[in-house]
Amino acid sequence: MADLYTIILAGGASSRFWPLSGDEHPKYLLKPDGEHSLLQLAYSRALACAPASRVLIVTNATQSRRIAAALPGLTKENLLVEPARRDTAAAITLGVREIEQRSRDAHVLVLPSDQILQPDAALAAATATARARPDFGEFIHVFAIKPRRAEGGFGYIELGDEITSQLCGVKSFREKPGEEAAKRLLENKKFHWNAGCFLFALPAFDRELNKHMPSHSSRLRPSGDGMIDPAMYQQLEPISIDFGMLERCTALRAVLLDADFDDIGTWDALLARLEKAGKPPRTALSAGGSHNLVVADGGELVGVVGDSDLLVVVNGKRVLVLKKGAGQSVKEIARLSGEA
Secondary structure, eight states, X not given: OOOEEEEEEOOOOOSTTTTSOSTTSOGXXXXXXXXXXXXXXXXXXXXXXXXXXXXXXXXXXXXXXXXXXXXXXXXXXXXXXXXXXXXXXXXXXXXXXXXXXXXXXXXXXXXXXXXXXXXXXXXXXXXHHHHTSTTGGGOEEEEEXXXXXXXXXXXXXXXXXXXXXXXXXXXXXXXXXXXXXXXXHHHSTTEEEEEEEEEEEHHHHHHHHHHHOHHHHHHTOOOTTSOOOHHHHHTSOOOOHHHHTGGGOSSEEEEEEXXXXXXXOSHHHHHHHHHHTTOOOEEOEEESOOOOEEEETTOOOOEEESOOSEEEEEETTEEEEEETTOGXXXXXXXXXXXXX
């Protein structure tokens, strides 16, 4: 069987955790269990599927040193730096082109750096099952997780015809449908959470990229020295792999995955994970209220009077006061601040 490589995408600058956001505080460095960052968890997940020599991380120049510090076992040649930030389609293609230089018939597993997907063995087993099929190389594979609750901020996959007990066709995608629509999707057994992971053989990816994103296919071709032209990269349209390729692709299959999944998309989700791990943020001084929490790297003393269930986040001159349950609106604050 062909070698399996993994690509971890770690170049985003999410505004959902303002004021701890942007390149200085990438989401993947948050520690949902109080000990391990999301990036460290993603790297562990990758190592369950492939050896360290075949685990690549794609990031940008601003964040590369943070990643190297967080993952001392990662070699320099496996840390790929984008010439410019151009969304996930370009980042994945950059990783694919590097893998093609090493192994022309490789299989590739693409993982986000900023989510919970446990246990690691569940992803490894599902990946192995998909790769063992004789027609594996003809399809792009996504991973579908049976939803355990309604989550309006998650992406969903509508499953098509069943192929095996662990493999289905893909009928459609729904991105962040909102709470009310998510409740309806939960009742419809055909809709599963989209894990945001992709699996494919190199020829299948090249075929679909050339078909649906010809500009990316032509501009991201290595020159004679094996390098991609930075000027060509900067000219690319910023577009996600989901919109640019997957939503237009007909050669899709969904691998069914039984796992604990959370994309940790809000402060509320992070707090829930920390509380589950028994490591919640410290408590604010409260008068006339209760259950107020503080996240402040500088140890600032915070008092709350007359209200309950607040989270206060302090980062330098930026302060967020958030009512628990309203985490989806933090992005709007980041936009109003000019930092989104």
